[in-house]
Amino acid sequence: QMPIFFYGNTCPHCADVEKWMQENKIEEKIEVVKKEVYDNRANSLELSQAAESCGLDTSSIGVPFLFTPEGKCLIGTPDIVGYLSDKAGLSGSNEATESGKEAE
Numbered sequence: 001q002m003p004i005f006f007y008g009n010t011c012p013h014c015a016d017v018e019k020w021m022q023e024n025k026i027e028e029k030i031e032v033v034k035k036e037v038y039d040n041r042a043n044s045l046e047l048s049q050a051a052e053s054c055g056l057d058t059s060s061i062g063v064p065f066l067f068t069p070e071g072k073c074l075i076g077t078p079d080i081v082g083y084l085s086d087k088a089g090l091s092g093s094n095e096a097t098e099s100g101k102e103a104e
Contacts, residue, residue: 001069002030002031002032002033002069003030003032003033003066003067003068003069003083003084003087004032004033004034004035004046004050004066004067005017005032005033005034005035005064005065005066005080006035006037006043006046006047006050006063006064006065006066006067007034007035007036007037007063007064007065008036008037008038008063009036009038009039010038011038011063011064013063013064013076013077014063014064016064016077017064017077017080017081020077020081021084024085024088024090026084026088029087029088029089030084030087030088032084035047037063047061047063047065047067048061050065050067050073051065051073053071053073054071054072054073056073061075062075062076063075064076064077064080065080066079066080066083066084068083
């Protein structure tokens with residue numbers, strides 16, 4: 001099971017997350033499935049199903065959106081970066097502490 005990162009080609013926040021992932025070599029540490037939703041109908045449908053499984057209103061779903069192997073839906077840069085930081089074992093990241101979780 002891998003986290004699925006849903007993004008849009010022209011979405012600035014998605015680009016932020018992707019840039020952060022590159023800078024921190026996230027994909028060398030953990031596997032992340034990336035799915036583009038603006039131009040790909042199947043991916044867009046999959047995003048809706050993920051959102052539905054989390055009980056979210058599918059009419060107002062935005063990207064960046066991360067569907068975790070635990071079945072959680074994370075929307076927006078801070079939450080996604082925090083989760084991936086944690087999974088990739090990055091320490092000392094400011095974003096991670098914002099979730100209210102103390103650093104080990």
